[in-house]
Amino acid sequence: MLSWFSHPYPSLGVFDDMQDFEEGVDVPDRSKPASAPKPGHVLAASPAGDHVPRPRYTSRSAAGSDGGSLSSEAPFHPPMPWFGMDIGGSLVKLVYFEPEEVLPQDAEQDVELSRTIHKYLTSNKTYGDTGIRDAHLEMRRVPINGHFGTLHFIRFPSSAMEKFIFLAKTKGLSALSSTICATGGGAFAYEKLIKQSVNLDLHKSDEIDSLVSGIHYLELNHPEESYFFENPLDDSKCRKVPLSIRDLYPYIVVNVGSGVSVLLVESRTKYQRVWGTSIGGATFLGLCCLLTGAKTFDEAIALAAKGDHRHVDKLVRDIYGGDYGRFQLPGDTVAASFGHMLDPERRKNAKPEDLARAVLVTVTNNIGSMAMMCAMNAKVDKVVFLGNFLRINDLSMKQLSHAMDFWSKGKFKAVFLEHEGYFGAVGCLLEYMSLAKAGTGVVDA
Ligand SMILES: Nc1ncnc2c1ncn2[C@@H]1O[C@H](COP(=O)(O)OP(=O)(O)O)[C@@H](O)[C@H]1O
Ligand SMILES: CC(C)(COP(=O)(O)O)[C@@H](O)C(=O)NCCC(=O)O
Known part of the structure; x- marks a missing residue:
């Protein structure tokens, strides 16, 4: 990469393994049947095993999945949470x-359980050893399908998924609803286990659809969601500048998760995965x-x-003694990632922090050039x-900003979003709401 700077980061805590996600939760006994369903409700087919029959819910209004259009009709109430x-x-x-x-519910126990889950989620910032609520991302008074409320953002390692399912089983979360919406590869990988363990049907929403719909929703409902860096490599002048991408189609989306997917987004509904x-x-x-x-x-x-x-990577100047002028390659450009590690002496002296930085630069460079x-x-x-x-x-974001600007001679702009990794989950929530609304039979009666 061109030039680098360092930036101290606070350690935001370690979560190695999810233990006791349910610590401190006191929930009603779900092994007893809930109160009888109200007249007019169709019961879900009684599932096998220890399950309580659940009332199904009927939608009563329509609102846009962007959450922005509030219906004058009474808002519908899909099963909570x-x-x-x-x-x-x-x-x-x-x-x-x-x-x-406060929404009307169909059984007293449901109200109680919803409240307990709500209290547990919102009064803690960590859950067990590995669950974290990103309180700084919380959004208040946002609309979804006729309701105003707060969006909470929670994450835990995928390796703790089985413990999470076990928690849902022991604490009766499944008795509130017959279906949950999930996206990402795990929606496929865990479908069977979730059905077997908690008898919940998983409605799978494609991760690309969810991602684009989540971006669209947050762009509409969070004024300073997207931004770019001005002077990314100059610590004294660097600043984040808001830049709404709401009407900036077309754009490329680079989703850097475990692997990387690249999308071309031409409009709210027209997009495709172009690379990875x-x-x-x-x-x-x-x-x-x-x-x-x-x-x-x-x-x-x-x-x-x-x-x-630079103690690990071989730069252009390590090979040329300076810039490679003919092709405008500055001397501080990485010529060969990890190129110095061929030298036994350098290898012996390589410090963990230099190696970590070189890995970060290598991965970021590769993403930037793609x-x-x-x-x-x-x-x-x-x-x-x-x-x-x-x-x-910030290291990678600033590196990407600088690289896009430098290599495109100022034509391309790198844009970042505040809710980083949560767009798929937001899109999935909207999908859940619209499934219940559309009376698809997946969530509705
Ligand atoms: N607390 C964390 N635990 C594990 N990886 C993290 C964490 N915070 C950030 N990451 C980074 O985020 C990546 C996963 O990004 P994410 O968008 O959640 O993708 P995925 O959907 O593949 O899980 C990890 O590979 C890692 O580089
Ligand atoms: C398979 C995936 C879509 C899974 O998404 P992820 O969990 O990494 O966010 C992603 O890792 C990916 O696009 N990998 C790159 C595959 C490729 O095109 O080479």
Whole structure:
């Protein structure tokens, strides 16, 4: 990469393994049948095993999935709690919508259980050892399908998914609803286990559809969701500048999760996956664990912030003695990632922080150059980067900003979004609401 700077990061906590996610929760006994369903409600077919029959719900109004259009009719009440879940290769993202008004429910126990779940989720910022609520991302008074409320953003490692399912089973979450909406690869991978363990049907929403719909919703409902960096490499002048991408179609979306997916988004409804690479966030973390002994993403980023990749990477000037002028390659451009590691002496002296930084630069460079090619190929000049690889990772965001600007001679702009890795889960929540609304039979009677 061109030039680098360091940035100290606070460690935001370690979550290695999800234990006792339910700590401190006191919920009603769900083994007893709920009160009788109200007249007019159709019961879900009584599932086998220890399940309580559940009333189904009927929608009563229509509102746009962008949440922006409030219907004059009474808002419908799909089964609560209202969640969208994105089960990715590394992290499960859970978005929970807490309506401002108290909604009528069908059974007293449901009200009680909803309240307990609500209290547990909103009064804690951590759950067990590994669950985290990103309170700084919380959004108040946002509309979804005729309701106003607060969106809460929660994540835990995908490796804790089985414990989460066990928690849902022991605490009776499944008795509130017959279906949950999930997206991400885990929606496919865990479908059978969820059905067997808690008898919940998983409505699978495609991760690309959910992502685009989540971006659209947050762009509409969160005024400063998207921004770019001005003077990204100059600490004294660098600043975040808001830039709404709401009407900026077409743009490229680069989702840096475990791997990387690249989308060309031409409108709210017209988009396609155009490229991908397996060198993504999990590559960064996996290689850092291997090379530096770091155990978590936060540790790896903190290490990288202290390191100097030039002790590890071979630069153009290490080969040319300066710039490669004919092709405008500055001397401080990385010529060969990890190129110095062929030298036994340098290898012996390589510090963990330099290695972590070199891994970060390698992965980021690769993503940046792929994004450039995709943007050039599609003839678009805005590239929106998201995914949790960018969480607490200003280093990569600034590197991408600078690279896009430099290599395109100022034509391309790198744009970032505040809710980094949560768009799929938001889209999935909207999908849940609209399924109930549309009377598809998936959530509705
Ligand atoms: N607390 C964390 N634990 C694990 N990975 C994290 C964490 N925070 C950020 N990351 C980074 O985010 C990537 C996962 O991003 P995400 O958008 O959630 O993708 P996925 O849907 O594949 O899980 C990881 O590979 C890692 O680089
Ligand atoms: C398979 C995936 C869509 C899964 O999404 P993720 O959990 O990484 O967010 C993604 O990892 C990906 O696009 N990988 C790159 C595959 C490729 O095109 O080479």
